[in-house]
Amino acid sequence: MKTVPSTRDLIDLLKNPAAVQGPRVLFPGLNLLPPLDVHPLEVNTLTAQPIRLDAPPFGISFEIPATGTSPLVGGLPNRPLEVPLNETDFIVDQVAAVRLGKALFWDMQLGSDGVQACASCHFHAGADNRVRNQLNPGVNAGDNTLQIKGKNQALVAGDFPFHRLANPNIQGEPLLNPANVTRDANDVASSMGVRFRQFVDIPAPGANAFIPGTNPPVLRPDIGTALPDPVGAVFQDVRRVEPRNTPTLFSSSNNFNNFWDGRARQDFNGGSPFGASDPGAHIFVDNVGTLQATRQLIHFSSLASLATGPALSNFEMSFDRRFWAKIAKKLLQSGVTPLANQLVATTDSVLGPLSNQNATPGRPGLNVSYAILIEQAFGAQFWSNTSQHLVSAADPADGFDGVSLSVVAGPALPAATNEYTQKEANFSLFFGLSVQAYTEILQPNDSPFDRFHDANPDEFLGLVTDIDPAPGVQVVGLTTRQLFGYDLFQASNLSRLNPQFRTGQCNICHFQQELTEHSFKSIQNVTPADVITGADMVLSGFMLEFFMRGPAKIAAEMDGLNQTLDGNGLATGSALVDKGIYNIGVRPIAEDLGRGGNDPFGFPLSLMALSLRRAGFPVGVFSNPNNPVPPLPATLAPFVNDFPIGLAFPNINQTIFLPDTISPTVDIVVLPSGTFPNPNRLARMGAFKVPQLKNIELTGPYFHNGGALTLRQVVDFYSRGGDFPVSNASDRDPLILDLHVNFGALFTEADKVALTDFLLSLTDERVKFERAPFDHPEIIVPVDGVAPDNTTGRAALLADARFLRIPAVGTAGRATPLPNFLGISSVQGSAGPDHFDAVTGNVVPPPAGLVLAVPVPGTAGVPNTFTVTGATPNGSVGVYSGLVQGASTLQLGNCGGIPIGLAAPFRLLGRATANAAGVATIVVTPPASSAGRTFFFQAVQPSSCRASNLVSDLL
Numbered sequence: 001m002k003t004v005p006s007t008r009d010l011i012d013l014l015k016n017p018a019a020v021q022g023p024r025v026l027f028p029g030l031n032l033l034p035p036l037d038v039h040p041l042e043v044n045t046l047t048a049q050p051i052r053l054d055a056p057p058f059g060i061s062f063e064i065p066a067t068g069t070s071p072l073v074g075g076l077p078n079r080p081l082e083v084p085l086n087e088t089d090f091i092v093d094q095v096a097a098v099r100l101g102k103a104l105f106w107d108m109q110l111g112s113d114g115v116q117a118c119a120s121c122h123f124h125a126g127a128d129n130r131v132r133n134q135l136n137p138g139v140n141a142g143d144n145t146l147q148i149k150g151k152n153q154a155l156v157a158g159d160f161p162f163h164r165l166a167n168p169n170i171q172g173e174p175l176l177n178p179a180n181v182t183r184d185a186n187d188v189a190s191s192m193g194v195r196f197r198q199f200v201d202i203p204a205p206g207a208n209a210f211i212p213g214t215n216p217p218v219l220r221p222d223i224g225t226a227l228p229d230p231v232g233a234v235f236q237d238v239r240r241v242e243p244r245n246t247p248t249l250f251s252s253s254n255n256f257n258n259f260w261d262g263r264a265r266q267d268f269n270g271g272s273p274f275g276a277s278d279p280g281a282h283i284f285v286d287n288v289g290t291l292q293a294t295r296q297l298i299h300f301s302s303l304a305s306l307a308t309g310p311a312l313s314n315f316e317m318s319f320d321r322r323f324w325a326k327i328a329k330k331l332l333q334s335g336v337t338p339l340a341n342q343l344v345a346t347t348d349s350v351l352g353p354l355s356n357q358n359a360t361p362g363r364p365g366l367n368v369s370y371a372i373l374i375e376q377a378f379g380a381q382f383w384s385n386t387s388q389h390l391v392s393a394a395d396p397a398d399g400f401d402g403v404s405l406s407v408v409a410g411p412a413l414p415a416a417t418n419e420y421t422q423k424e425a426n427f428s429l430f431f432g433l434s435v436q437a438y439t440e441i442l443q444p445n446d447s448p449f450d451r452f453h454d455a456n457p458d459e460f461l462g463l464v465t466d467i468d469p470a471p472g473v474q475v476v477g478l479t480t481r482q483l484f485g486y487d488l489f490q491a492s493n494l495s496r497l498n499p500q501f502r503t504g505q506c507n508i509c510h511f512q513q514e515l516t517e518h519s520f521k522s523i524q525n526v527t528p529a530d531v532i533t534g535a536d537m538v539l540s541g542f543m544l545e546f547f548m549r550g551p552a553k554i555a556a557e558m559d560g561l562n563q564t565l566d567g568n569g570l571a572t573g574s575a576l577v578d579k580g581i582y583n584i585g586v587r588p589i590a591e592d593l594g595r596g597g598n599d600p601f602g603f604p605l606s607l608m609a610l611s612l613r614r615a616g617f618p619v620g621v622f623s624n625p626n627n628p629v630p631p632l633p634a635t636l637a638p639f640v641n642d643f644p645i646g647l648a649f650p651n652i653n654q655t656i657f658l659p660d661t662i663s664p665t666v667d668i669v670v671l672p673s674g675t676f677p678n679p680n681r682l683a684r685m686g687a688f689k690v691p692q693l694k695n696i697e698l699t700g701p702y703f704h705n706g707g708a709l710t711l712r713q714v715v716d717f718y719s720r721g722g723d724f725p726v727s728n729a730s731d732r733d734p735l736i737l738d739l740h741v742n743f744g745a746l747f748t749e750a751d752k753v754a755l756t757d758f759l760l761s762l763t764d765e766r767v768k769f770e771r772a773p774f775d776h777p778e779i780i781v782p783v784d785g786v787a788p789d790n791t792t793g794r795a796a797l798l799a800d801a802r803f804l805r806i807p808a809v810g811t812a813g814r815a816t817p818l819p820n821f822l823g824i825s826s827v828q829g830s831a832g833p834d835h836f837d838a839v840t841g842n843v844v845p846p847p848a849g850l851v852l853a854v855p856v857p858g859t860a861g862v863p864n865t866f867t868v869t870g871a872t873p874n875g876s877v878g879v880y881s882g883l884v885q886g887a888s889t890l891q892l893g894n895c896g897g898i899p900i901g902l903a904a905p906f907r908l909l910g911r912a913t914a915n916a917a918g919v920a921t922i923v924v925t926p927p928a929s930s931a932g933r934t935f936f937f938q939a940v941q942p943s944s945c946r947a948s949n950l951v952s953d954l955l
Contacts (some may be wrong), residue, residue, distance in 0.1 A: 001353075001445035001513045001694075002033050002454065004254065004521060005538050007300045008440075009036060010548060011088055014081045017041060019845070026441040027098055029349055029811070031772055039530065041541040042072060046652050048531045051542055060546055062652040071542055081545045084299040085603035087433050094437060096376035101331040102350045103338045103366060103373070104431055106777045109331065110311060112222040112319040113194050113209075114341075115797075116789030118310060118435070120317075120781050121191035122808050124444070125698035125767050126248035127819045128191045130804075131155045133785030134278045136241040137234050138186035141591035144232040147185035152238050152785035157822050157840040160701065160709030162187060163723045168838050169740060170901070170950055171565075175726035176887050177901040177938075179849050179949040186591050189706025191246045191316075192239040192785060196231075197224030202326050205333035205415050214358070214793040215496045216337035216365045219330060221789045224319040238785030240315045245706035248699045250767065250774070251692045253303040253439040253512045256523040256552070260688045260704045261594045262581055263605055264306035266520070266552070267297040267639055270429040271324065272400040273309045276639035277603045280398060284407075284425045286385040291407045291422055297498045297639060299548075302521055303439050304432030309662030311431070312401055322399040325392055325420045328427030333414065337365040338373075340792045342778040347810030349772035350438070355385050362795060365776075372428050374423060382430075383423040386411050390425045391418055392607040399600030416921070441773045444694040444764035448477035450484075452761075453513070457536075459494070478761050485758025488751055491744075502745050504718060505735050509582065515693040518580025523552045525647065550625065551641040555579055556608045558644065558656055558673060560734045561683055565721050565743070566884045566903060567737035574642075574663055574676045575683040575731075576608040582683075582733040582863045586703045587721025589686035589731060594704070594931075596685035596731075603636065610640045617659045647669060683731045697763045697835065700821035710824060711756045711835040719747050724898070726887040738885050739888045753828070756836050760826055771813030778808040789925065852879070852939040852948040860955040861928035867921055868939045868948060871914035875943040879922050882906030900938050901950040909937070930955050 005013075009024065013036075021035035024161050049066035053059065061068040068519050071078050091097045106119045121128045128134075132154040137146045164183040165172040172180030203209040210217035229235040239517065258264035258273075265275025271282025281293040298304065311327060314320040330336075337356075343364050344355040356363040360590040362938060374383055389412035395404035405425055412419035423430075442897050453459060453477040475483065484495040489510075491503035511517040521527055526539050527549050539547060547553060557579050560571030581595045589596070595605050604610055609619055614632050617623050632640060643657040651671050661674025675681035688704045702708040708717060717723060721738040739745035767774050780794070784802035797803045807814075821825065825834035833840040855864040867880045880890075886903020900906075912919040926935075933955060939948035 001251070001450055003037070003457070003536070004443075004445075004513050005036055005526065006440060007086060008088060008094075009521070010526060010538070010544065011083060011086055013038065013538065013544055014548065016081045017081060018076050018817070025444060027350065028095065030441065031446075037535065037537045038536045038540045039543065041075065041077070044529055045530060045537075045539060045543050046647060047649070050524040053321055053542070054110055058838075060542060060653075064649065076245040077541055082549055083542065085296060086299050086675070087304070087436065090378055090433055091299070091437065092379050093377050095219060096373060096751055098441060099354065100370070100373040100377050100430070101434035103370070103438065106342065106437050106779055107339050108341045108779065108790065109336075110327065111194065111317040112199065112224060114196070114219060114221040115743055115777060115780075115782060115787070116194055116317040117552050118386035119305075119776070119779050120250045121193075121242075121246045123776070123779055123781060125695050125818055126250035126252075127699040128246045128711040129477075129819070130191070130355070130783055131782065131838060132783055132823060133192045133239060134241060136188040136190050136243045137231070138188060138231075138591060139231055139243050140593075141186045141587075143186055143235055146187055146234055148187045151234055151587075155822065157709060158841045158943075160707070160840050161713050161724060162189075166949065168713070169423055169720060170885065170952075171720050171723075171725060171738070172719055173724045173727055176457060177947075177950045178899075179851065181887070182629050183929045187705075188241075188243055189245055189701045190242040191304065192241045192782065193313070193316040194318065195226075195237070195239055196229040196235060196314060197319045198225055199224055199326075202330045202863050204417055205329065209330070209333065210335065211791065211793050214340070216340045216363070217335060218340045218790070219336065220794050222319055222322065222326075222330075230903055235887060239782060239787065242313075242378040244704050245701065248695060249439060250442045250444050251514065251694055252306070253436055253442070254390065254519045254521065254692070255302055255516070256518050256520045256555070256580070257689065258302040258306040261597060261605055262518070262689050263599055264302050264309065264457070266302045266305075267299055268304040268432055269297055270296070270302035270426070270432065271308065272428075273305045274400065274601060275305060276636045277599050277601045278400060278637040279633065280400075280600070281383070283429055284390070284405075286381050286420050286422060289385065289387060291385050291388045291390075291902045293405075293407065293758065295635070298433070300524075301433070301436060303928055304436040307432045307435040308428050321402060323392065323403040324428040324431070325390070325403075325405060325424055326417070328424035329417055329420060331425055332369075332371050332374075332421075332427065336369060338368070338370055338775055339777055340365045341780065341790065342795070343808045345808045345810035346807070347812065348777065348944070349775055349811045350441075351777065352810065362520045371423065372909045377434060378430060382426050386420070386706055390420045390422070393421070397604070398434050418781070430609070444774075445765050446766060447764045448482070450763040450764070452476035460840055479757070481754050482758045482761045484755070485754035486761075488747075488755050502747075502751070504739050504745055504747065506718070506755075507734075508582065508735055509690045510693055518688045518690050519692075521912055523555050523579055524548065525554050528647065532872055548782060551639060553642060553645050553716070553790065554647065555641040556611070556644045556795075558671065558675075559683065561681075562729065563732075563734040564903060565725055565738050565886050567734075567742040568884070571734050572676075574673065574683070575681040576657060576675065577683045577733075578687070579606050579644075581687045583686040583688075583728050583731040584689065584718075584726045584733055584736050585713060585728045586688075586707065586717075587686070588724050588727045592704070593685055595687040606682060607641050608643075608682055609638075609684065611643055612659065612680055612682075613660060614640045615643070617680050620681055622679050623660055683733075685857055686728055687730045687731060693759065693762050695763050695767045697760050698768065698818055700824065704892065709822065709840050710833065711759045712752065712838050713840075714759075715752045715755050716838050719752060729887070741884055753836060759827075760835065768815070768817045769813040770809045770818065775809040775811055775813060776806075779806045781806060782802070793929045850877075850938060850939055850941055850944075850946045850948040854951050854953050855924075855937065858953045858955060860926045860931035863923050863925045865921060865923050866909070866937065866939070867919065868914070869919050871918045871941050872944045873914055873918050873919050875914050875941055876911055877920040877922070877939055877941045878911045879909045879924070879937055880906050881909050881937050883933070883935060890947075892940065892945075897946055898940055898942075898947050900940065900947045902936055902938055914941075926955055
């Protein structure tokens with residue numbers, strides 16, 4: 001990750017295209033990053049032709065040979081390059097912005113209850129390792145009852161995985177091997193926030209806004225009215241728990257969109273997460289003494305968009321219907337000490353110089369106000385007007401917070417809670433961009449995996465796939481087993497242990513340095529490989545301008561779909577898919593639509609659904625002139641992505657999708673192409689953002705539902721093809737396959753252990769020991785659902801067992817490493833649960849039903865006995881066999897179809913009648929020619945319309 005360019009790096013390249021690249025620094029005091037390797041200005045990177053511009057409208061020529069005229073004079077661009085609106089147009093002092101963002105992120109005074117900071121859910125390796133009151137009942141599925149544990153109880157290792165299988169190596173779901181499922185729950189392991197209350201107001205600014213007797217003075221909680229919790233008894237009188245698992249904050253500024261469903265958009269509007277979908281004018285600019293409400297979309301800023309959400313969430317930090325101007329009025333009033341509840345180490349890598357402990361050891365907070373930090377960090381045009389103010393009014397048309405601000409003459413009264421200065425009105429802008437600036441320095445780029453790539457910089461390109469020929473691979477950072485795991489991760493043979501290049505194709509989604517395909521760098525295509533040398537370099541000049549201008553040009557891809565679970569044949573369908581946001585079968589689609597949902601303004605979260613609508617095409621059907629698609633509003637349409645373009649000959653800069661077309665080639669081997677079997681087909685339902693994997697050792701539990709505890713449970717999930725591969729077949733990503741039988745993988749136990757070990761190599765020791773820049777202020781977090789609001793100050797919180805003190809850490813970090821979630825060990829074979837364990841806790845026997853035992857003796861050429869239990873007495877039972885797992889339906893009797901786990905072709909081996917105890921015995925002699933082959937077997941009873949578990953045996 002040391003070679004990943006930041007947004008600021010790319011903006012600098014646009015402003016100074018001929019600048020000589022030197023070492024880069026994320027923040028003063030941190031290690032220098034290597035200079036960027038930049039493509040030459042005179043070359044069209046995608047064609048290896050000289051850069052040429054065609055006649056008007058002067059677009060780049062992607063012809064071979066190139067046409068048009070050179071846009072260079074003396075080797076430099078003949079005009080200034082276009083620079084999109086970005087964070088540097090607002091931030092005038094990056095160091096001050098980082099300081100402001102870190103202080104705000106960790107400050108407990110931000111929450112309505114005086115307890116909840118942003119960091120309350122991101123204090124442990126950027127994630128959350130608390131265990132009590134951390135379950136949501138699955139509210140996105142419409143469920144309000146807990147299944148894994150009761151209300152306000154603590155999770156233990158035996159509670160995982162939430163979707164538990166008798167045999168974790170084979171599938172189990174309602175439509176495939178249902179008898180293999182021993183427990184299934186739609187609960188979500190996440191993070192607790194506030195109790196549900198209706199926001200009334202903030203305490204009036206002044207002396208009574210602070211808790212008496214606190215020094216430095218600590219702000220009182222907001223004023224709220226207790227109401228019945230809308231979810232029901234599960235959250236009544238306890239802190240609510242969010243409906244999706246908390247991902248790590250670290251490296252999140254690299255994401256193109258943020259949140260699991262990507263609703264935090266790449267274009268920050270200064271006031272909400274929803275980018276251009278939100279029509280509001282959120283940024284108030286002083287224009288020669290007159291305040292103007294402006295609508296500005298700040299590009300490449302999804303983390304800033306994200307930051308504006310949780311502080312207003314009634315699950316996370318806020319009483320219901322609070323809005324940003326109220327938070328600002330509270331935090332920017334005279335007398336407020338940032339981090340007043342919390343100690344800050346004098347050696348904190350960002351806030352150390354501002355710590356009150358420099359003057360008075362043991363004194364919490366900072367020696368500077370938020371108002372001053374804003375003035376240091378941001379341009380005066382965003383905060384300097386004091387001759388006018390703004391007032392708030394309810395606005396039912398606002399889909400985010402239901403409030404609008406309007407400009408009024410005269411200064412704001414400091415004690416009036418409904419009058420706001422320009423600085424207060426723009427606080428959401430300052431908050432979003434400063435928190436983003438802080439997260440931009442939180443790059444975990446020094447793991448063993450990173451050090452391996454420091455020594456092998458071209459490895460990502462596939463230029464080095466084997467240790468031979470010389471110079472080969474410098475084996476630095478990774479052990480041999482981890483290197484083998486990496487081979488399986490990406491189809492290489494660096495370890496010389498994978499000569500057949502078997503792979504789970506993990507790297508297709510967990511892509512390049514950021515280990516996610518949903519990165520800004522990937523979707524903006526700013527670091528393409530040189531087509532001649534293969535060098536991984538950063539675009540420059542007119543090529544960089546082309547890919548940075550306007551909406552991203554490759555925000556989606558054309559994918560094969562409806563792949564068989566074994567993956568050994570061709571996909572039978574195709575669809576447009578938002579790049580890096582996929583359905584992998586964690587939970588059934590109906591439980592959580594993810595990217596398939598809409599934002600509060602009624603627009604689809606799917607970028608390609610928006611693209612279809614902008615172009616006038618419906619989703620999944622042919623367009624109909626008698627029923628036209630409603631046009632997008634002018635506030636949104638210019639910011640919607642085009643259909644994806646090709647990046648390789650012969651489709652360079654040409655759309656690769658044909659709307660209103662059913663593709664004649666279902667495997668998408670010829671582009672451009674339509675979709676199949678429907679035109680304008682999208683795969684978006686139940687799809688979620690591909691997370692980056694850095695420090696995954698520390699950030700369990702895993703997936704968007706938090707349903708897996710160990711890395712081995714994650715590897716098993718992918719190895720068997722997910723948990724709901726048939727239920728989610730309509731949108732399932734084609735790379736979610738049964739890797740035990742896929743010819744390109746054929747995963748074994750040793751393979752899965754190596755993959756697990758490789759994932760451990762992604763931990764940055766600076767994160768594990770909280771060294772700079774991952775050091776932090778003290779924070780006091782609730783560890784019990786009945787933990788109260790902060791009404792009496794820091795001392796009372798520290799004395800209350802319902803809270804946990806996370807000590808302040810400075811630049812040098814802590815003496816002991818952070819523990820894994822629930823104390824899971826990272827050492828294979830530990831006495832307790834470890835990351836190599838597929839099963840954690842007691843194994844629950846499968847529910848009563850039709851159960852098939854493995855054949856005895858399991859040898860070809862001799863009689864084999866199949867025993868079935870749990871059958872209906874005196875009913876006929878048949879045993880079927882096949883070579884491949886899959887999803888098929890047997891039409892027997894009056895059942896209307898019995899789902900089984902065998903892919904065609906399969907055959908009936910034999911039948912028998914169950915005795916009075918429900919036991920059937922079937923004897924079959926497999927031919928001697930079947931020796932050495934693995935067969936799958938399943939029993940079926942037509943009279944009860946039931947199928948047994950699936951068993952396999954090597955004959």
